[in-house]
Amino acid sequence: MKVRVLNYIPKESFIHSLSGTTKLIIFLSFSFLCGLSFDTRVLLFLLFLSVLGFSLSRIKLSEIRIMSTFLVVFIVMNAILLFIFNPEYGPKLYGSRTLLFHIAGKYDMTLEQLFYQFNVSLKYVIGFPIAILFISTTNPSEFASSLSAIGVPYRVSYSVSLALRYIPDIQRDFSEISQSQEARGIALGKDVGFFERLKNSAKILLPLVLTSLSRIDEISNSMQLRSFGKKKNRTWYMKKKMTVNDYLVIAFCIVVFVVGLIITNQGGNNLYNPFVG
Amino acid sequence: MEPIISFRNFSFQYNAQKNPTLKDINLDIYPGEKVLICGASGSGKSTLGNCINGLIPFSFDGKISGKLTVDGIETKNSSIFELSTRVGTVLQDPDGQFVGLTVAEDIAFALENDCVENETMKRQTLLSASKVNIENRMNNAPQDLSGGQKQRVSMAGVLVDDVKILLFDEPLANLDPATGKSAIELIEKIKNETGTTVIIIEHRIEDVLWERVDRIILMDDGRIVSDSSPEKLLRSSLLKEYGIREPLYITQLKYAGVDLNNVEGIDSIRTIRLSEADKEKVRNWYARQDREDKTNVNDYLLEVENVDFKYDESEQILFDINTKIKKGEMLAIVGKNGAGKSTLCKVICGFERNYNGKIIFDHEDVTDKSIRARARNIGYVMQNPNQMISQSMIFDEVALGLKNTGLSEEEIRERVYDVLKICGLYSFRNWPISALSFGQKKRVTIASILVMGPQIIILDEPTAGQDFRHYTDIMDFLDELNREGKTIIMVTHDMHLMLEYTDRSLVFADGKLEADKSGSAVLCDPELVDLADLKETSLFNIANMTGIDDPVDFVDCFIAYEKKERSHES
Numbered sequence: 001m002k003v004r005v006l007n008y009i010p011k012e013s014f015i016h017s018l019s020g021t022t023k024l025i026i027f028l029s030f031s032f033l034c035g036l037s038f039d040t041r042v043l044l045f046l047l048f049l050s051v052l053g054f055s056l057s058r059i060k061l062s063e064i065r066i067m068s069t070f071l072v073v074f075i076v077m078n079a080i081l082l083f084i085f086n087p088e089y090g091p092k093l094y095g096s097r098t099l100l101f102h103i104a105g106k107y108d109m110t111l112e113q114l115f116y117q118f119n120v121s122l123k124y125v126i127g128f129p130i131a132i133l134f135i136s137t138t139n140p141s142e143f144a145s146s147l148s149a150i151g152v153p154y155r156v157s158y159s160v161s162l163a164l165r166y167i168p169d170i171q172r173d174f175s176e177i178s179q180s181q182e183a184r185g186i187a188l189g190k191d192v193g194f195f196e197r198l199k200n201s202a203k204i205l206l207p208l209v210l211t212s213l214s215r216i217d218e219i220s221n222s223m224q225l226r227s228f229g230k231k232k233n234r235t236w237y238m239k240k241k242m243t244v245n246d247y248l249v250i251a252f253c254i255v256v257f258v259v260g261l262i263i264t265n266q267g268g269n270n271l272y273n274p275f276v277g
Numbered sequence: 278m279e280p281i282i283s284f285r286n287f288s289f290q291y292n293a294q295k296n297p298t299l300k301d302i303n304l305d306i307y308p309g310e311k312v313l314i315c316g317a318s319g320s321g322k323s324t325l326g327n328c329i330n331g332l333i334p335f336s337f338d339g340k341i342s343g344k345l346t347v348d349g350i351e352t353k354n355s356s357i358f359e360l361s362t363r364v365g366t367v368l369q370d371p372d373g374q375f376v377g378l379t380v381a382e383d384i385a386f387a388l389e390n391d392c393v394e395n396e397t398m399k400r401q402t403l404l405s406a407s408k409v410n411i412e413n414r415m416n417n418a419p420q421d422l423s424g425g426q427k428q429r430v431s432m433a434g435v436l437v438d439d440v441k442i443l444l445f446d447e448p449l450a451n452l453d454p455a456t457g458k459s460a461i462e463l464i465e466k467i468k469n470e471t472g473t474t475v476i477i478i479e480h481r482i483e484d485v486l487w488e489r490v491d492r493i494i495l496m497d498d499g500r501i502v503s504d505s506s507p508e509k510l511l512r513s514s515l516l517k518e519y520g521i522r523e524p525l526y527i528t529q530l531k532y533a534g535v536d537l538n539n540v541e542g543i544d545s546i547r548t549i550r551l552s553e554a555d556k557e558k559v560r561n562w563y564a565r566q567d568r569e570d571k572t573n574v575n576d577y578l579l580e581v582e583n584v585d586f587k588y589d590e591s592e593q594i595l596f597d598i599n600t601k602i603k604k605g606e607m608l609a610i611v612g613k614n615g616a617g618k619s620t621l622c623k624v625i626c627g628f629e630r631n632y633n634g635k636i637i638f639d640h641e642d643v644t645d646k647s648i649r650a651r652a653r654n655i656g657y658v659m660q661n662p663n664q665m666i667s668q669s670m671i672f673d674e675v676a677l678g679l680k681n682t683g684l685s686e687e688e689i690r691e692r693v694y695d696v697l698k699i700c701g702l703y704s705f706r707n708w709p710i711s712a713l714s715f716g717q718k719k720r721v722t723i724a725s726i727l728v729m730g731p732q733i734i735i736l737d738e739p740t741a742g743q744d745f746r747h748y749t750d751i752m753d754f755l756d757e758l759n760r761e762g763k764t765i766i767m768v769t770h771d772m773h774l775m776l777e778y779t780d781r782s783l784v785f786a787d788g789k790l791e792a793d794k795s796g797s798a799v800l801c802d803p804e805l806v807d808l809a810d811l812k813e814t815s816l817f818n819i820a821n822m823t824g825i826d827d828p829v830d831f832v833d834c835f836i837a838y839e840k841k842e843r844s845h846e847s
Contacts, residue, residue, distance in 0.1 A: 186681075226434060235388075
């Protein structure tokens with residue numbers, strides 16, 4: 001009935017078999033390193049790892065078609081806008097200017113700008129698969145337990161799990177409420193202008209909030225009646241036991257992270273600069 | 278024997294309220310007892326339950342005086358956590374209390390919070406699941422379960438704790454009749470297997486009494502007005518006085534002049550034994566009834582032709598539905614959850630578009646018309662008023678649908694006032710909606726549909742969760758609208774509503790329209806009752822017991838008699 005953009009895709013694979021905590025550590029260490037580093041060598045290595053991880057997970061591209069289309073569109077848009085707003089950032093950053101050709105007005109294409117934008121795009125190309133990989137190979141039920149394992153208080157991490165639990169219910173409320181509003185002449189369909197629709201959509205908000213609030217009341221009562229918040233810690237039914245593989249992967253992540261940072265900061269900044277000989 | 282629950286001069290007042298909700302309660306409940314607590318809405322019965330499980334005072338603030346001990350501990354010096362290991366509570370809405378992403382996680386929830394180690398937890402969860410026969414659904418998400426299954430999960434979720442007391446807050450409210458019956462049977466089974474004390478808070482007495490109950494506590498206005506065996510209570514007239522519906526067979530026997538003091542096993546239709554003399558009385562009563570002929574209108578207002586429906590890539594929900602609805606009819610759609618009742622209504626209103634077949638309104642094909650175009654003729658009232666109300670003032674809410682119709686302010690005001698008068702809401706017209714009770718909100722939503730001037734009004738579960746008094750209020754109001762010419766279609770689980778207020782019922786099972794006949798004929802047809810997860814009426818049993826050969830007519834006579842009685846009273 002609904003198109004799912006992001007969801008768990010159950011499979012048998014090495015990546016799936018890792019515990020949620022391990023996958024969260026992979027995800028965090030890679031995204032931090034990828035965000036901090038502008039060193040092309042480090043980024044290329046991360047790209048290699050992220051592609052490797054992806055193929056290990058046995059997730060097919062067709063299964064994440066919507067997200068990958070979005071990614072490509074996003075990267076292209078981003079590259080174009082970056083160039084339009086700041087075509088001279090590359091030369092400034094790398095301290096040299098190698099003109100390739102003139103485009104129009106103040107716009108020149110320089111090797112440095114091209115290299116800079118290549119690095120920026122690379123970051124996205126690395127980051128997205130890792131995020132998708134994390135989401136589509138981690139059972140949502142394990143999500144909360146992995147957050148709590150890295151030190152997030154369980155009251156906070158459990159709310160992630162609750163949100164996942166109630167998204168379908170809220171979607172259903174939303175569609176029922178909008179249908180009943182539409183039946184009272186509140187236009188929400190394509191036959192009215194965008195702003196009219198936007199204004200009318202606001203009318204769905206109050207009933208949606210009210211129904212959600214009464215839901216929350218009931219859930220919190222039900223949770224209290226079953227001892228939620230009784231102890232400082234809690235255990236998790238869906239938590240996977242850590243295996244040797246988990247520890248090896250975590251160790252590997254830490255090594256990559258540390259070495260990556262050292263290489264990145266070698267020249268006193270986070271750039272890899274091929275232009276200054 | 279020491280009581281396991283003991284109220285001593287106990288009163289409770291919510292901080293937000295002027296008067297105490299519970300007044301001077303003295304009540305002892307003993308280990309192993311099965312107690313039914315009943316009362317109209319606002320009688321304090323749910324509040325009493327919340328005192329036992331500790332939601333009061335630990336979640337709802339208020340002032341307690343007197344004393345309440347549960348399993349030897351005084352509740353106000355305890356904590357909700359300490360109490361929750363002794364009292365297991367199954368709340369009203371099986372969906373709202375499902376916390377986990379899967380069945381297994383939901384059952385294990387209390388164990389997780391208690392830091393139970395993983396291996397033990399899995400074993401206990403499975404054990405608990407098998408007590409309620411849900412063990413082969415461990416990895417299902419809540420969306421994949423029926424209402425009855427969700428309720429079983431809730432039961433398993435409190436059984437993991439080895440509680441001594443099980444508290445059920447309106448366990449029947451959200452279930453279809455057959456599922457409600459099996460819920461009552463399951464509660465009995467658990468009680469017998471585990472020896473727990475069971476407390477059921479419910480106003481549908483006849484359904485709870487399907488299985489034996491030791492005691493019934495009747496509440497009104499925060500006080501206990503009766504505390505006796507079911508037999509004694511049923512023999513009295515207290516239930517009626519305090520706005521609770523008597524079991525139908527009891528009412529019938531009273532009408533027939535049977536002296537209930539001499540009847541054995543009257544607490545359940547399964548155990549009742551009538552003497553020959555009493556049977557004769559019932560037959561005599563039946564012989565005295567006269568029947569009214571109903572006037573027949575033959576103009577069809579709504580025709581549904583060959584409607585098939587399925588959501589994309591999922592199982593078919595409606596199979597070749599054909600039905601015709603006459604002008605001025607009052608009609609019930611019944612059947613188990615997921616049988617296609619609501620879907621048919623959504624198709625009729627145009628909410629769901631991808632169907633095959635035709636919808637004809639007043640001889641005009643509206644199959645391709647939009648929701649809004651159809652809404653002028655067919656109004657839809659949702660079950661939960663909070664899902665419909667989008668304005669904060671009553672007037673604005675009712676006027677909302679007229680805003681875009683090109684009427685002048687004057688005309689709008691006039692029409693809204695007219696409708697508010699019909700709905701008995703005129704004196705509240707400048708009130709904020711938040712000040713209204715649930716039943717009044719329901720009226721506002723009906724008013725907001727009525728103002729559009731539809732000829733057909735479709736209502737989803739108009740009386741769900743309402744006690745007898747509010748049920749009668751709403752239904753008499755709908756009856757009045759019907760007499761003024763509106764055609765009314767109701768989706769309902771309430772067998773009595775179908776019997777008492779409708780001319781005809783459409784019975785659905787698994788997406789097919791299985792029967793189209795009067796409510797009394799439906800409920801006197803055991804095969805159909807079984808097929809559509811309905812519940813036989815106890816009047817049918819009385820007819821059989823007394824050898825009346827036309828049970829359908831017997832039921833019709835009873836309903837007609839009851840209506841007359843009620844109009845005498847008011």
